[in-house]
Amino acid sequence: MILPQHINKITMVGAGNVAWHLAKGLSLKGYKIVQVWSRTIESASELAQRVNAEPAEDLDSLTPETDLFIISVSDSAITDVVSQFNHSGSLIVHTSGSVSMNELAGRSNSFGVFYPLQTFSKYIPVNLAEVPFCIEASGNKELGLIREVAQSLSSNVHEINSEDRLLLHLSAVFASNYSNFMYMLASDILDSRGLSFDLLKPLVAETAHKVITSAPSRVQTGPAKRGDLNTIDKHIKLLASMPEYAEIYRLLADKIRQRFHS
Amino acid sequence: MILPQHINKITMVGAGNVAWHLAKGLSLKGYKIVQVWSRTIESASELAQRVNAEPAEDLDSLTPETDLFIISVSDSAITDVVSQFNHSGSLIVHTSGSVSMNELAGRSNSFGVFYPLQTFSKYIPVNLAEVPFCIEASGNKELGLIREVAQSLSSNVHEINSEDRLLLHLSAVFASNYSNFMYMLASDILDSRGLSFDLLKPLVAETAHKVITSAPSRVQTGPAKRGDLNTIDKHIKLLASMPEYAEIYRLLADKIRQRFHS
Numbered sequence: 020m021i022l023p024q025h026i027n028k029i030t031m032v033g034a035g036n037v038a039w040h041l042a043k044g045l046s047l048k049g050y051k052i053v054q055v056w057s058r059t060i061e062s063a064s065e066l067a068q069r070v071n072a073e074p075a076e077d078l079d080s081l082t083p084e085t086d087l088f089i090i091s092v093s094d095s096a097i098t099d100v101v102s103q104f105n106h107s108g109s110l111i112v113h114t115s116g117s118v119s120m121n122e123l124a125g126r127s128n129s130f131g132v133f134y135p136l137q138t139f140s141k142y143i144p145v146n147l148a149e150v151p152f153c154i155e156a157s158g159n160k161e162l163g164l165i166r167e168v169a170q171s172l173s174s175n176v177h178e179i180n181s182e183d184r185l186l187l188h189l190s191a192v193f194a195s196n197y198s199n200f201m202y203m204l205a206s207d208i209l210d211s212r213g214l215s216f217d218l219l220k221p222l223v224a225e226t227a228h229k230v231i232t233s234a235p236s237r238v239q240t241g242p243a244k245r246g247d248l249n250t251i252d253k254h255i256k257l258l259a260s261m262p263e264y265a266e267i268y269r270l271l272a273d274k275i276r277q278r279f280h281s
Numbered sequence: 282m283i284l285p286q287h288i289n290k291i292t293m294v295g296a297g298n299v300a301w302h303l304a305k306g307l308s309l310k311g312y313k314i315v316q317v318w319s320r321t322i323e324s325a326s327e328l329a330q331r332v333n334a335e336p337a338e339d340l341d342s343l344t345p346e347t348d349l350f351i352i353s354v355s356d357s358a359i360t361d362v363v364s365q366f367n368h369s370g371s372l373i374v375h376t377s378g379s380v381s382m383n384e385l386a387g388r389s390n391s392f393g394v395f396y397p398l399q400t401f402s403k404y405i406p407v408n409l410a411e412v413p414f415c416i417e418a419s420g421n422k423e424l425g426l427i428r429e430v431a432q433s434l435s436s437n438v439h440e441i442n443s444e445d446r447l448l449l450h451l452s453a454v455f456a457s458n459y460s461n462f463m464y465m466l467a468s469d470i471l472d473s474r475g476l477s478f479d480l481l482k483p484l485v486a487e488t489a490h491k492v493i494t495s496a497p498s499r500v501q502t503g504p505a506k507r508g509d510l511n512t513i514d515k516h517i518k519l520l521a522s523m524p525e526y527a528e529i530y531r532l533l534a535d536k537i538r539q540r541f542h543s
Binding site: 027093094095117137138139145149150151175177181183185186187188189190191192193194196197198199200201202203204205207208209211213214217218220221222223224226227228229230231233234235236237238239240241242243244245249250253254257258263266267268270271274275277278 | 356409484490494528
């Protein structure tokens, strides 16, 4: 196989949250999205329509007339999808934070990773220009092509190997999935007495703003940080009817106290 | 005692994170900060100097020539401070989220609560205009005075009773202290392999932005939400040398899965 000089035509394999934002972003930057495949033809069609591409009914029907296949399915589906993949001469990347690049090794001689480190929800716009793209490739030529595509979307492109990328993905779970879960718990607690989550929005914004301009360990506040056992006790009593939440509260209060008071 | 028509002169009892921002904000709005007391004369002096007030060496030396005493010490110190307080004829408020208004009842006939629902760090500026102020008072006259002061600082003023305020404070621990702790864990994990927390900043910003414009349960993402046990397992293995973090990871992954998959 001869790799192209530049990437022009891109095929999206997957139409979930990440594929959705990438396809739209790449299309806006002038890339031709050739086809979109998804587990269901409905979701393939929905995304394909938005980026002037053809929906593909099954993996066999993907044309080799493309410069880059972006496999953007859930982590657990990557192995299954690539095992059905018949484009051994093409450049293939996946977009996962947690799957090693070498999962693609058997499928093609040209492969890599194109991982946007961001939380994506289909219908919520994201400014891709600020998203860190973590790239990795099987060779220099591939890396150059992948970097070019990433840099067309974002000024924040990093070459990161599979091991570091998994660590980054793990840290992202804490920083995003788990912090959002903390917001959910807060929202549930307020709901239990008819109070609005709106009351907490300035606090959520400020908490995030502080770690972005300072550092998380410098701006930790609260009863556990202060070692205020009396307040911690009141809070846990208040959670008597929500024992699952009390368990989380207690564990995190303990860990914060250990971190700041031992 | 006759309450004033309006509050003009204010005494700050405490000079910690909250007192610091309130004193500066009130001073900017034209209130005269008369005196600042703190557990140490150094911190009283530091804040007093910034708001053209007198530092007070001890609680006995606070002048009754003031319209409002704002007790802004740590929750666990409130009881101790008010027990030494000799201004039974004055309007007294505290700024705590978790202490009942009635803790002040024995000390004066005019009392209330002036709780700014925000995370404050001394040297990090906060836009008070957007901070929700939760107020409560022993009577209508007191409530009017406290509301006037709160409204001079913020357009986001709410009358909230002590019971709801404690619940709000509990929810704020999840939304702010615990989400910040998640950022800390992420930062520690990255540090362990020399990766920079800067990589996560767009993610932190977007996660907070999403819950502010949408709702936390609608925008939850990640392996636990997807029920992706394989990725969860990889992450936990990666935390083998940090068992405390693995414990937190595991509990939160379980709770998210229960929440979305049961």
